[in-house]
Amino acid sequence: MTSNPLNPSNGDENPKDPLAEMLQNLMGGKGLGDIDPAELAKAAGLPNDPNLLAQMFSQVQAMMSAPSEGPVNWKLAHDNARRVAAGSSDPSVTSAQSREVDEALRLAELWLDQVTDLPATGLIGKAWSRAEWVEETLGTWKRLTEPVANSVANALSTAMTEQMPEEMKSMMGGASSMLQNVGGAIFGMQLGQAIGALSTDVVSSTDIGVPLADLEMALLPGNVAKFGEGLSLPENDIRLFLAVREAAHARLFVQVPWLRGHLLGAIEAYARGIHIDTSRIEELARDLDPSNPEGIQEALSQGVFMPQRTPEQDQALQKLETALALVEGWVDELTAAATEKVLPSAAALRETVRRRRATGGPAEHAFASLVGLELRPRRLREAATLWASLKAERGIDGRDAIWKHPDLLPTAEDLDDPKGFSERRKLAEASDSEVDDALQKLLNGGFDSPADTEGEKADGEKTDEGDEGDAPKS
Template structure:
């Protein structure tokens, strides 16, 4: 008789290892084959149930429905699993409390900024909901690095395969690409899931992870307040002020989100991968110990030292993040004047943002990027100075265009920013006036050959004409 089909007449499934080898060998020569003996020789478990589970996991890793090397489906599953522990569903009472806090926050912010309210409905999210709402942005931010690492892993692993194994496996390059993408996707998902246990809202790391959303995570808000000896209602309202201020800024300044995300993407595209480390890891990779690869990824072993260009890009990104966080910090603290513990909560958040939590460090190691406003205090002082000098309208007018934003040098001297900007504006006005006069024909004696204007009495060199 012929070899047993995938399902016998008694519906008993074929051993997964035997089925895999049958596919590899075209179904030839499988009679009398003992998968347990081969599994034992390969150092794999011989228990059919364990093998079935193992190969199910491998099959999931090898399959990739996306058109990029990274398996984002696995990343989402890993993120949800990492966030699942102690993640109760949001109750109606929690939703109501968050909604009321955000509505009140909007009212307190109204007289303190020229930026209009957003009319966005406030949400209360579980950690799993935060993962679902923000994973698309994480994918956008990490894809340049993720694709580089996944491709590098697949190339290194493919080069380590013996030639006879490559001929058996056929399109090994495709399989190895999926494997590399799966490994990175799993680790990225775990990092995002860990972040879900630390974040307080949709903009907690300074960028809008969920487009046009305003939300807080009740479970994390409660955990944040433990040890502060401050009523939870007061903490929730202060955090609602920050969330609402972020939302106003990103909604009413439409170029800002793209500006920040674009800066992050530019930085990420410049990250290069240390191939020698990946090759060493692939050479010593133990298929039965995937934790080794994940540990290497989480420790950032593939990220070499930053180049000068990367340092410059990171400095610009950190300045932009500091300006956003400084504006929100100053505005929300002013709005919270009636909260007795506002100063203590503000200082706790400042330190939290400056140092970052364990999950944020893990994410930074994975993709080589830490989204941290290191100069938050200087930026807050700058916005306070601008309000004192120019008023609320003059301060908020800075957000009209990215070219108006203060620079890192301005953070060094907040008091002198207005004077420097006034001088720049005067210089630009002179240039604009001269250009307008030229276009109107006002400079009748202007000669484009020698550049001499009507008041230029200089004599050209003999050979100028």
């Protein structure tokens, strides 16, 4: 009697569960143990390709063995982001590049002093590689995407378990709990892929309008050079223009302390309400081909979210888009004012950046498909018009005073009618003033009590009746 290569008895009366043994070995970093990969591939209907088998089992082992805190494997996200960032050549920043970036950001601060009332930050400008951008921003990405990532990871793990044939479920035995890591690992790897791809596009720490790195001011020299390809403009002009934008973002987020939390809070509120399309995930798990480890990543990149939004989602999205537009519009307006007389190419660069921010690149679209989150200021031009109008009406100090409190910020309605903002603000302030005056009068005892009021009314009625009784008869 020949032994079953997929069910080795190892001399025991109770033969080991081959799938459970394989998963336990992979979890422990032991590879396949005594199981013959060729026989396993044959039984599973996979081609007997040593390279394919090595790649497949390597990915499975990574997903099974990597430590994870919570539904999403953030270590895999980090490692994959670093791998993608380095995949398209990511040399370390040279001393010359660091000096150029430092000088550009210092000059940008001097130019901004002439066009804004907000003081300089005092931050030291830095030059980052793509890998450094990943390291500095991954914590914020985790905060912004965790609600969606956890939902997707849990749904994916559940769907994969439910789609598993009954006979395989019985084979899993004690190893079934290991599959709980798979969904989080798969999504973590894909999220890392998206973040790594973004690292190849962004030119600064605030390029997408969000303060991903707390209290930092940095440019990515390699991506700045990539941005300038095909523009036929001086490299120094491009660097200076982008430096002014970065310095303006940094000045706004540092000198308006509540703004970072306000913006990130709007993103989190929107992300929490995203609905996961579980039927798409079930279809994804059902059609998963073990011989094609890239298939699940490709499917995830197409998005797994329901297009319908709830009224609460629409409200959160409008708040988010308005906040992004106000930040980007202010930066756009200040950058134009700071550079128009010193950079001949400023107007062309302004239009290039506006179009880039409005449309987004391939990496940004891939990220949006994965987590259902678009970070594009759709109303940048309207916001810039609003800030320009406020400057013309109130001056630089009056314009920048709007950032003193979130209640003073313009709304989506104000972006529709920028010139009417001040008039609406005056009406609102007048209404608030009337309420304050009435409250103060009440606190000072200026209003009669209800009892006194009723008493006066009764006395008045008696007087009227008495007057009528004393009237001379005709």
